[in-house]
Amino acid sequence: MDPGFLGPATRDALARLVALEEGGPDASPLDRLRGIRSLVVALDADPAALAAVREALDEGTGWDAIAEAAGLSASAAKYRWSGDDADIAERHEASRRRKRERPSSRPTDLPGRSVAEAAKELGVTPQAIYQRVARGLMRAETVELPDGRTYKRVFPDE
Structure with a gap:
């Protein structure tokens, strides 16, 4: 039997999802959701996409066509797949490192108010707050x- 282009983990996740589909409505909604998520995770980790990109590049396909086929912008496709394995691994590790080092939530202990908070509090637009700052009517700091x-x-209270 031809092993196909998908890796073993992806083929297994796909087979489990197909089995759920063939099982009909008896599969629980959470089992279906887990099966879908398992396939998505497996596909994302599967080297098949990178292999297909490299084959397309070898055939002379440009990044715009590759990006369109992948549902990405050309710059995102290049970021994800350009270079050799070491380049890609280094870029992705740098991205993961940045995500770990930079929290996704805003700090709550900053001085003063945000522009949006001040605008809401004063019943004006954020642009009006910026104008007051530019005219020296309100103090601001970065x-x-x-x-x-x-x-x-x-600092609207000053």
Whole structure:
């Protein structure tokens, strides 16, 4: 039997999902959801996509066509698949490292108020807050956190 182009983990996840599909409505909704998620995770980790991209590039296909086929922008496709295995691994590890180092939530202990908070509090638009700051009617400062994130903070009560 021809092993196909998908890796073993992806073939197994696909077979489990097909079995759920063939089992009809008896499969629980959570089992179906787990099966779908398992296939998505397996496909994302499968080297088949990278192999297909490399084959397409070898055949002379451009990044725009590859990106369109993958549902990505050309720059995202290049970021994901350009270079050799070491280049790709290094880029992806750098991305994971940045995500670990930069929390996704905003800090709640910053001084003053955000522009949006001040605008809502004063019943004006954020643009009006920026105009007041530009005219010197309201103090503002940019707060930089140790991880490099910056936040514009205003002080309407002063």
